[in-house]
Amino acid sequence: MSSLTSIGAEGKTSAGKPIRVMIVDDARELRESVRAMLRLDERVEVVGEAEDGYQALERIPEVRPDVVLMDINMPGLDGIGATERVVEEHPETAVVIISVEGDQEYFRKAMRAGARDYLVKPFGMDDLVGAIRNAYRLNAPERAAGATSLRRGATRLGQVVCVFSSKGGVGKTTVTANLAVAVAAAGHRVVVVDLDLEFGNQATVFGVTPRSSIVDVCRTQGPIPSDRVHKALTHPAGTGVALLAAPPDPELAAEVEGEARADPTRSYVGEIIDTLRADFEWVMVDTATNFGETTLTALDRAETILLVTTPEVPALWSTARALSILTERLDYGARVKLVVNRARGVGGLLTREVAEALNYQVAFEIPSDGAVAVAAANSGRPFFLTRKKKPISRAIGAMAQELLGSQEVHGQERPRRVAGELSGAESRVRGVVRTNLLNLIFPSGGQ
Ligand SMILES: Nc1ncnc2c1ncn2[C@@H]1O[C@H](COP(=O)(O)OP(=O)(O)OP(=O)(O)O)[C@@H](O)[C@H]1O
Numbered sequence: 001m002s003s004l005t006s007i008g009a010e011g012k013t014s015a016g017k018p019i020r021v022m023i024v025d026d027a028r029e030l031r032e033s034v035r036a037m038l039r040l041d042e043r044v045e046v047v048g049e050a051e052d053g054y055q056a057l058e059r060i061p062e063v064r065p066d067v068v069l070m071d072i073n074m075p076g077l078d079g080i081g082a083t084e085r086v087v088e089e090h091p092e093t094a095v096v097i098i099s100v101e102g103d104q105e106y107f108r109k110a111m112r113a114g115a116r117d118y119l120v121k122p123f124g125m126d127d128l129v130g131a132i133r134n135a136y137r138l139n140a141p142e143r144a145a146g147a148t149s150l151r152r153g154a155t156r157l158g159q160v161v162c163v164f165s166s167k168g169g170v171g172k173t174t175v176t177a178n179l180a181v182a183v184a185a186a187g188h189r190v191v192v193v194d195l196d197l198e199f200g201n202q203a204t205v206f207g208v209t210p211r212s213s214i215v216d217v218c219r220t221q222g223p224i225p226s227d228r229v230h231k232a233l234t235h236p237a238g239t240g241v242a243l244l245a246a247p248p249d250p251e252l253a254a255e256v257e258g259e260a261r262a263d264p265t266r267s268y269v270g271e272i273i274d275t276l277r278a279d280f281e282w283v284m285v286d287t288a289t290n291f292g293e294t295t296l297t298a299l300d301r302a303e304t305i306l307l308v309t310t311p312e313v314p315a316l317w318s319t320a321r322a323l324s325i326l327t328e329r330l331d332y333g334a335r336v337k338l339v340v341n342r343a344r345g346v347g348g349l350l351t352r353e354v355a356e357a358l359n360y361q362v363a364f365e366i367p368s369d370g371a372v373a374v375a376a377a378n379s380g381r382p383f384f385l386t387r388k389k390k391p392i393s394r395a396i397g398a399m400a401q402e403l404l405g406s407q408e409v410h411g412q413e414r415p416r417r418v419a420g421e422l423s424g425a426e427s428r429v430r431g432v433v434r435t436n437l438l439n440l441i442f443p444s445g446g447q
């Protein structure tokens with residue numbers, strides 16, 4: 001469509017073509033009913049659909065809608081976050097929010113994000129067509145400016161990997177840093193975001209003293225421009241990885257996620273991740289050990305959640321609880337990959353026992369190697385760079401390979417139980433271990 005088209009007398013574009021509309025809503029029935037409604041009006045044409053914000057952002061460049069009808073509550077990137085991104089990256093496309101949320105708070109958020117109109121469900125055909133036409137008209141200057149993507153034509157968003165644990169000290173930071181280095185070594189653009197806001201130590205693992213951190217990004221007024229985030233990145237030499245470091249002082253965390261935020265209604269962490277994923281193929285997030293707002297924001301955006309544990313009862317006790325929250329309450333099932341770190345160490349449980357005790361498949365096992373891991377931590381060089389042949393590095397390499405290979409693969413079912421066939425004798429011995437384990441991890445007897 002010409003960028004100079006404007007709405008004509010009969011409501012079509014002046015080029016006589018219908019207004020191109022895309023429907024973004026996770027409810028299929030809603031998409032179908034809107035489609036059916038709009039079929040009756042020749043001034044508009046539905047040219048595409050998406051189930052959530054990320055899918056919408058992926059499809060907009062090829063579908064090139066004039067107006068996007070955007071739901072708010074959707075899994076993945078919600079409608080508010082998606083609206084901000086559409087307005088920034090595809091200003092020639094106008095957004096009309098369609099939501100069951102009638103609250104003024106939602107309305108204000110949507111308008112601040114740049115939506116042109118707001119319809120509360122259920123709505124009638126006249127209101128819908130009216131809102132589409134109005135949004136199209138209001139967006140005429142942006143179309144006329146022929147504004148195109150600010151994102152250098154990037155159409156594919158980076159993958160977010162969130163490394164999380166329910167017990168401290170199990171190896172989140174070690175895994176994040178080495179995995180990032182391994183993925184970068186395979187030729188990919190990677191950024192590590194240290195969201196352990198109070199005591200994050202990615203900078204020490206990479207042997208750098210950052211001049212800037214995440215807190216500097218959050219001191220920005222208005223929407224966070226991509227170059228502001230880039231300026232805050234540190235580039236540890238010879239790693240191929242960019243790092244957005246945690247604040248240099250725990251007190252500063254409040255400026256990122258707490259009351260001291262410049263604008264307490266904003267999720268700076270969410271905005272930063274969304275900005276980074278537009279520019280990097282991989283966003284690796286190191287987290288604090290809690291289910292606080294910052295962690296939840298990262299988990300929600302993650303295609304892959306690496307839940308790190310160690311093969312000992314205290315860690316498994318909390319991992320069992322975290323798993324149930326992640327898979328049942330938060331419904332992240334298919335994205336959660338269990339990582340057993342410090343595996344095969346003296347006195348540790350077998351990985352198979354971990355899987356059985358948690359009733360969850362172990363996706364990755366990283367062997368225990370204190371000599372290599374601690375020496376690397378002390379030298380400020382991730383071991384994947386310096387001790388590449390060691391089993392601990394090979395395990396990280398295999399993990400990177402698997403992630404890269406599964407870049408397109410989502411939605412596998414959570415396996416109910418690890419098969420793990422045992423021999424008769426082994427089974428009797430392990431049966432005792434398993435019963436004891438379950439009693440310790442689930443004292444009330446139920447899983
Ligand atoms: N596979 C391993 N074998 C031996 N030591 C390891 C292994 N992985 C990590 N470590 C060591 O364990 C310690 C804790 O690791 P790390 O800091 O990565 O854990 P964390 O989960 O990030 O901790 P926190 O909860 O404090 O953020 C470090 O000294 C690290 O070198």
Ligand SMILES: [Mg+2]
Pocket residue numbers: 172173174196200201286
């Ligand atoms: Mg850590």
